[in-house]
Amino acid sequence: MIPIAEIVKLSIQSLLRNKTRSVLTMLGIIIGVSAVILLVSIGQGLQNYITQQFESLGSNLVIVLPGKVGGGGGGFGAPNIAGSKLNLGDVDKLSRIGGAIESVGAGIEMPSSVSYLGKTKYTTTAGLTAEYQKMRNLTVSSGRMMTDSDNRAGRNVVNIGPGLVDSLFSGANPIGKQITIGGQKFQVVGVLSKIGSGGFGIDVNSFVVLPLTTAQKLFGMKSVQAIGVKARDKDSIPEVIRLVKKELSKRLKDDDFSVVDSSSLVATINQILNVVTLALGGIAAISLIVGGVGIMNIMLVSVTERTREIGLRKAVGAKPKDILIQFIIESVTLSVVGGGIGVLIGFLGALAINQFIATTVTFWSVALAFGVSAAIGVIFGVAPAARASKLNPIEALKYE
Amino acid sequence: MALLISLSKVTKTYKLGDDVEVSALRGVDLNIKEGEFVAIIGPSGSGKSTLMHMIGILDQPTTGTVELEGKNISKLTEEKLAELRNKHIGFVFQAFNLLPRTSALENVELPLIYSGDSASERKQKGEESLNMVGLRERMDHTPSQLSGGQQQRVAIARALVTKPSLILADEPTGNLDSKAGDEIITLLKDLNKEGNTIVLVTHEREIAERAKRIVEIKDGQIVSDKKTK
Numbered sequence: 001m002i003p004i005a006e007i008v009k010l011s012i013q014s015l016l017r018n019k020t021r022s023v024l025t026m027l028g029i030i031i032g033v034s035a036v037i038l039l040v041s042i043g044q045g046l047q048n049y050i051t052q053q054f055e056s057l058g059s060n061l062v063i064v065l066p067g068k069v070g071g072g073g074g075g076f077g078a079p080n081i082a083g084s085k086l087n088l089g090d091v092d093k094l095s096r097i098g099g100a101i102e103s104v105g106a107g108i109e110m111p112s113s114v115s116y117l118g119k120t121k122y123t124t125t126a127g128l129t130a131e132y133q134k135m136r137n138l139t140v141s142s143g144r145m146m147t148d149s150d151n152r153a154g155r156n157v158v159n160i161g162p163g164l165v166d167s168l169f170s171g172a173n174p175i176g177k178q179i180t181i182g183g184q185k186f187q188v189v190g191v192l193s194k195i196g197s198g199g200f201g202i203d204v205n206s207f208v209v210l211p212l213t214t215a216q217k218l219f220g221m222k223s224v225q226a227i228g229v230k231a232r233d234k235d236s237i238p239e240v241i242r243l244v245k246k247e248l249s250k251r252l253k254d255d256d257f258s259v260v261d262s263s264s265l266v267a268t269i270n271q272i273l274n275v276v277t278l279a280l281g282g283i284a285a286i287s288l289i290v291g292g293v294g295i296m297n298i299m300l301v302s303v304t305e306r307t308r309e310i311g312l313r314k315a316v317g318a319k320p321k322d323i324l325i326q327f328i329i330e331s332v333t334l335s336v337v338g339g340g341i342g343v344l345i346g347f348l349g350a351l352a353i354n355q356f357i358a359t360t361v362t363f364w365s366v367a368l369a370f371g372v373s374a375a376i377g378v379i380f381g382v383a384p385a386a387r388a389s390k391l392n393p394i395e396a397l398k399y400e
Numbered sequence: 401m402a403l404l405i406s407l408s409k410v411t412k413t414y415k416l417g418d419d420v421e422v423s424a425l426r427g428v429d430l431n432i433k434e435g436e437f438v439a440i441i442g443p444s445g446s447g448k449s450t451l452m453h454m455i456g457i458l459d460q461p462t463t464g465t466v467e468l469e470g471k472n473i474s475k476l477t478e479e480k481l482a483e484l485r486n487k488h489i490g491f492v493f494q495a496f497n498l499l500p501r502t503s504a505l506e507n508v509e510l511p512l513i514y515s516g517d518s519a520s521e522r523k524q525k526g527e528e529s530l531n532m533v534g535l536r537e538r539m540d541h542t543p544s545q546l547s548g549g550q551q552q553r554v555a556i557a558r559a560l561v562t563k564p565s566l567i568l569a570d571e572p573t574g575n576l577d578s579k580a581g582d583e584i585i586t587l588l589k590d591l592n593k594e595g596n597t598i599v600l601v602t603h604e605r606e607i608a609e610r611a612k613r614i615v616e617i618k619d620g621q622i623v624s625d626k627k628t629k
Contacts, residue, residue, distance in 0.1 A: 002513060002514060002516050003516070006513055010513065013502075013506075017500070017501045017502070308495075308497060309497075309499055311497075312491075312493075312497045312499075312510075313510070313514070314482065315456070315458060315485060315491050316485065316486060316491065316510055316511035316514060316558070317482050317483065317485050317486020317487075317511055317514035317515060317562075318482060318514050319478070319479045319482045319483070319514075320478060320479070320482075321479070322514060393458050394453055394458050394459060397493065397497065
């Protein structure tokens with residue numbers, strides 16, 4: 001029995017003698033592996049982004065959304081924001097319950113334009129109660145936050161995101177300046193702290209925050225789009241949900257509102273995104289299989305082309321097993337090297353795309369893509385290798 | 401001199417389709433002793449290739465026995481035959497059968513890979529063997545950089561490298577011009593003088609005459625077996 005290291009050397013020598021063909025054969029695997037890694041990284045990035053967004057809402061939070069969200073059938077409906085029947089009265093009622101409920105806040109969000117001295121920026125305007133700002137973990141880096149008194153009085157004051165300091169004020173101190181939102185003037189009283197990196201083209205650092213009542217006046221709305229209810233601790237979340245449902249049911253129909261806790265919402269969304277990620281990865285995996293068929297094709301051609309070589313090797317003492325192992329190692333080398341290059345390209349591709357869309361390269365996608373490509377090398381290498389090892393040396397030597 | 405290979409009452413029948421059978425060998429008895437230089441001559445279709453395959457233990461007889469150094473090979477497995485070929489037989493082919501894009505030295509080392517020699521042993525034996533055929537200076541050349549005669553000498557070096565009991569040359573001059581062919585036969589004669597046993601298969605009487613013994617085969621049977629002058 002000759003050492004496996006020698007056969008590996010033989011296989012690699014054979015591949016190097018046919019560089020162009022080896023590279024072209026690997027191309028299928030390279031594309032397959034990098035596609036799997038890239039697509040899964042996009043799916044995973046999306047998942048992380050959404051989880052991160054929800055986590056910025058803070059923990060132990062129960063959210064009341066207008067309309068029917070989710071459902072027994074596992075479906076996932078969108079909240080009915082435009083037809084919201086929730087209002088500030090509900091917020092007051094909920095905040096008076098106490099007990100398991102620590103605090104209650106509410107908010108609305110509308111797209112709008114913000115301008116200062118002729119410069120205009122299209123962004124999102126949020127109207128938030130002071131409590132809701134806390135729930136969303138918003139803080140200011142300079143100036144002051146919105147207060148309850150701003151909210152009660154409906155003052156025209158605004159906190160702006162740090163991104164707007166650059167785009168509207170060219171970096172100058174904006175505190176005390178007047179900006180225009182939807183045709184009305186507002187005084188900047190604070191600059192929000194920078195949060196996260198965002199993604200999907202949403203500039204999370206460029207939005208503006210008004211007191212909730214001010215925003216309702218500005219947009220002509222009576223309702224609120226979301227009510228946040230903070231529970232005392234994690235264990236009291238079910239109790240909070242029960243209390244909130246009971247209170248709201250006095251005034252509203254079951255279909256008018258939904259009560260979800262942020263962690264179960266994240267779980268539901270993650271479940272959906274997992275399916276999406278798997279589907280993306282699965283589609284990419286098809287190209288891996290195609291790459292494997294490519295390897296088998298080339299290996300079969302190679303066996304035919306090298307019939308005389310195989311005959312010679314057998315004549316000078318190669319056993320069928322030696323030939324079998326050599327050809328399997330050749331195809332495994334092609335798929336493993338191709339897989340390695342694919343991992344590299346997938347990784348670099350994910351980094352490049354990360355400039356536009358959040359991507360996260362996961363270990364399991366790399367391991368899976370690489371493992372599958374190596375397995376493909378074995379599986380699709382066996383048939384050609386078996387054919388080579390069974391060649392009759394006399395026939396093989398005569399082969400023209 | 402000790403008996404190297406011995407064929408007794410060897411027949412070989414090939415099946416072509418269901419009913420048609422072709423007898424390539426019909427009861428061949430042949431003994432080759434150590435140190436001999438035997439030419440096997442015969443027209444095409446005479447069974448000379450089949451006989452060569454028996455001597456080279458590439459094939460096994462339908463009936464009869466083939467003994468290599470007293471050991472019956474008729475019932476051995478393919479694995480065992482490969483091992484015996486590696487150890488005992490050095491092949492030289494008409495078409496050289498060198499691996500393309502592979503240096504002369506690596507080509508010569510090939511049989512040693514399958515006998516399990518280490519890389520340094522292979523290199524040393526390979527260079528020695530190339531030295532014997534006068535091509536040590538060209539050991540880094542690939543076949544396409546060598547003339548036909550040189551390629552065949554590399555092939556002979558490859559056959560010699562395992563120090564086999566027998567060198568089996570199948571039409572070694574068939575692809576060469578007469579001058580290069582003559583040099584190859586001279587080389588084989590020299591190797592025989594140094595003690596190597598050589599079996600030369602050819603269809604050219606002129607070349608066969610340069611061996612010490614000529615075995616003539618026709619229609620699957622040996623029709624003459626005599627020493628040359």
